Amino acid sequence: MSINRDESKSGQKSKNSTHRSLLSPPPLVLRVSRYLPTLILTGLAVNLILPQLASLEASLYIIKTMVLWAVLLAALVQGISYLGAGYLINSIAAIVNQSIPILNGVIITLAASSIGMLAGGPFGNAAATYRWVRKYGVSAEGAGLAGALPTVFNNTILTVLAIAGIFHLLVVHSLSSIQFFAFVLILTLLCLGFAAINWGIRNRASFTLVVVRIAAYFSRLMHKTYTPAPTESSVSRIFAALEMLGNGGWQRPLIGAAVYTIFDMLTLYLFFIAAGYPVGPGILVLGYGFPLLLGKMAFLLPGGIGVVESTMAALYTGLGVPSSIAVVVVLSYRVFSFWIPTLIGFPIAFYLQRV
16 A cells, blocks of 8 residues: 555656646756857858958958947947847736836847857747746746747748848849749748648647657757657647737737837948948848848757858848948848847856856
């Protein structure tokens, strides 16, 4: 009888442990010494090699003559874009009738983005966001939404901009064959993704099983042990987020994502002004959405390093912007929109890990 009671207690503990694992992802491990050198070296390679595509002398002249007030305003505008990201998390918490200050949302966004650069990409970002939103007292349901929805809203806006820009470029025949096939690939993946989610909503158990098997397969390829509970938890949070959106909770988060994207785009525009080559809104949008979306699809490259810079510079050059100006503007924009926020996010992540 005592043996049976022990086995019963052991089984109950196992169930409780599994339930807890479904509510929260495993502790984050910051392996900066392993990933950060690769990130830095890749970024240096891009920033050193890409200017060679244009006249180095012309690029240096543009840098020296950049308008200072426009550069400073670009920095301010980029900061405002992160207020939009903070408002996005704030509005997601409001969906479940909870609150998190906008500035805390900004802090979490910066730190989680940096974690995503080092490990897991969007999944690492989502896990970090979940854990730190929970630390600010938001429920597991609200934190799960905060981890899943920002990527959905931001990528949806980028997709709309990219599709509009690509169709225009196809009409005016300004798209190279490589860019065209990359666009077709991305559009195909997005369509398959929407179809899979639509099927998954109707067949949740089967969808979760398929995702678990795919994740286990990739873990075997990477020679890593795999535990299905975190994957199952992530899938359940995604479905919970979709249910919340279906109940009309999408308006305020969409505003936050729109503010983030618009002011990020405005940062790029201000660098065109600083370089003495202001472009029209049409050209700005045409060269903005597709490279960033393509960078997000390049999961093996943190932050889409190399993909975003080269594609964006090539698109703007194809739209009539001098190559030296396009390269300087794109690299300057990436410093302000990617490198500086990423480097700021690392110490914030360490702080959040310890509090």
